Amino acid sequence: MTWVNLKRIIKSGFVSFWRNNVVSFASILVMTMTLFVLGSILFVGATLDASLNQIRDKVDINVYFVTEAPEEDILALKRSLESLSEVASVEYVSREQALERFRSRHENDQLTLQALDELGENPLGANLNIKAKETSQYEGIAEFLGNESALSTVDDIPIIDKVNYFQNKNAIDKLSEIIDSSETFSLIIIAILVIASVIITFNTIRLAIYTSKDEISVMKLVGASNSYIRGPFVFEGIMYGIVSALITLILFYPLTIWLGPLTENFFSDINLFDYYVDKFSKIFFIILGSGVLLGAVSSYLAVRKYLKK
Numbered sequence: 039m040t041w042v043n044l045k046r047i048i049k050s051g052f053v054s055f056w057r058n059n060v061v062s063f064a065s066i067l068v069m070t071m072t073l074f075v076l077g078s079i080l081f082v083g084a085t086l087d088a089s090l091n092q093i094r095d096k097v098d099i100n101v102y103f104v105t106e107a108p109e110e111d112i113l114a115l116k117r118s119l120e121s122l123s124e125v126a127s128v129e130y131v132s133r134e135q136a137l138e139r140f141r142s143r144h145e146n147d148q149l150t151l152q153a154l155d156e157l158g159e160n161p162l163g164a165n166l167n168i169k170a171k172e173t174s175q176y177e178g179i180a181e182f183l184g185n186e187s188a189l190s191t192v193d194d195i196p197i198i199d200k201v202n203y204f205q206n207k208n209a210i211d212k213l214s215e216i217i218d219s220s221e222t223f224s225l226i227i228i229a230i231l232v233i234a235s236v237i238i239t240f241n242t243i244r245l246a247i248y249t250s251k252d253e254i255s256v257m258k259l260v261g262a263s264n265s266y267i268r269g270p271f272v273f274e275g276i277m278y279g280i281v282s283a284l285i286t287l288i289l290f291y292p293l294t295i296w297l298g299p300l301t302e303n304f305f306s307d308i309n310l311f312d313y314y315v316d317k318f319s320k321i322f323f324i325i326l327g328s329g330v331l332l333g334a335v336s337s338y339l340a341v342r343k344y345l346k347k
Contacts (some may be wrong), residue, residue: 061249062278068242069282069332070289073325075231077286080321081294085301086240087221088308093216099176100202101166101183105133112164112170115197119168122182129167136162163199176203222261238331244340247271254341268341275337279329286325310324 103112119128122165131139137160144150154161180203193287247254250271258265291314298311314321 063243066282070237070285073282073286073329077325077327084313092307099168102200103134103163103197104199105163111197124169124170124178126169131165133160133164235268240336247340271337271341272334275333276330279333283326283329
């Protein structure tokens with residue numbers, strides 16, 4: 039295709055875009071709704087990830103040690119745990135820290151604090167708080183802790199008093215199921231919405247091209263090539279996509295400002311406006327690229343029907 043033909047195609051696309059203003063408005067409206075749905079999916083996905091991360095952060099394994107457990111043995115076990123690929127972090131809480139946290143949790147319970155003072159000594163052992171990279175990996179960590187070769191003993195008595203994984207196993211398993219189900223459900227919803235959006239956009243652009251079917255017939259009669267006939271419509275579809283993408287990005291600005299504090303109060307880990315600003319370049323290219331691709335492909339497929347006649 040020569041540069042002259044390319045300029046004619048672009049010019050024809052511009053002329054058709056502005057000439058068929060009603061049809062162009064309808065196409066842009068539908069594509070804006072499509073891209074708005076796509077952008078909303080990005081925000082919903084980010085919010086879902088934040089909420090799941092919140093839940094993940096609240097799940098851990100606590101290993102409680104007997105009061106006689108030597109600190110060096112506990113720290114050795116901590117290093118062994120940190121070497122496991124499944125482990126994200128291990129926090130060591132000394133006996134003194136455990137006592138301080140206990141007092142802080144029961145600062146309004148004078149009876150409990152009085153009973154603790156009457157003991158005259160620290161009844162609490164040290165503990166390790168273990169976080170896995172994935173909730174499904176806690177079982178493997180618990181099995182490691184149950185392996186006798188991994189543990190030290192004091193006078194043939196294991197230094198570990200209790201591992202709370204087995205008390206929390208049902209909750210951890212349920213959380214793993216929720217996370218897996220949420221991810222699967224999200225993918226299904228995204229696929230359905232994208233397919234529906236493509237079909238609606240395709241039919242809208244096909245309706246726009248229908249108004250130019252006589253023009254296509256004349257161009258075929260004078261011997262114009264298929265690519266030359268198709269070019270202006272594809273370019274027009276690209277313009278629909280660009281304009282729709284810009285409108286969508288503008289609409290998201292006040293919407294995320296309004297929703298930002300609400301999501302931050304509810305989820306605490308995410309403010310939609312901050313997310314929009316931080317990820318703007320990523321969102322911009324996704325929305326713009328989707329709009330251009332959707333407009334170009336829909337126009338290409340829609341005009342093909344008339345080229346076959």
